Amino acid sequence: GAGVSQSPRYKVAKRGQDVALRCDPISGHVSLFWYQQALGQGPEFLTYFQNEAQLDKSGLPSDRFFAERPEGSVSTLKIQRTQQEDSAVYLCASSGLAGASVTYEQYFGPGTRLTVT
């Protein structure tokens, strides 16, 4: 498809379980972002990749959160030992074709709704 895709769309995890959320960005996009959106709130920045390099992980709430993008395309956000406060929608966005002018415009996927019980 032409847009950003994420899987699974919904995930229910028992407290203490590990989860992995996948993001397929728009083909050719250099930049990839993860955001966390709590219920009734705007998205909050988690981390940013440029190709395979993770340039900013300042928004990751704890060391239980880990993100990777090993080949500069698909990315995975992993949450270890999930807690109830991790319940949120996790949004992935991508932007920036190599060599194109920078516009800072980000294209978002539909998100993964994580519920920790």
Add this chain to the structure above:
Amino acid sequence: AQSVTQLGSHVSVSEGALVLLRCNYSSSVPPYLFWYVQYPNQGLQLLLKYTSAATLVKGINGFEAEFKKSETSFHLTKPSAHMSDAAEYFCAVTPNDYKLSFGAGTTVTVRA
């Protein structure tokens, strides 16, 4: 540091009436500003963006926004609301780098 304040978490308008959603920002440098719309169970869709060109920006679905530096505002308007405009709207800012900071959002309901 940059931040965004959206005034009013809920706005209710009649079909055909003006839609006005307020956004004020703070930024240490001239910002790039965006409005996104989010329909239930969907991701964010870009409505329009300000990138230091024209101060009046036209977007999709009949929306427009005006950048006012003196008021540090970027309010979103649509002259005539349609039922399909019912959604949540987010204002976002980035000060010339990659990280978007979002407001808390404004939910729009449209009355028939």
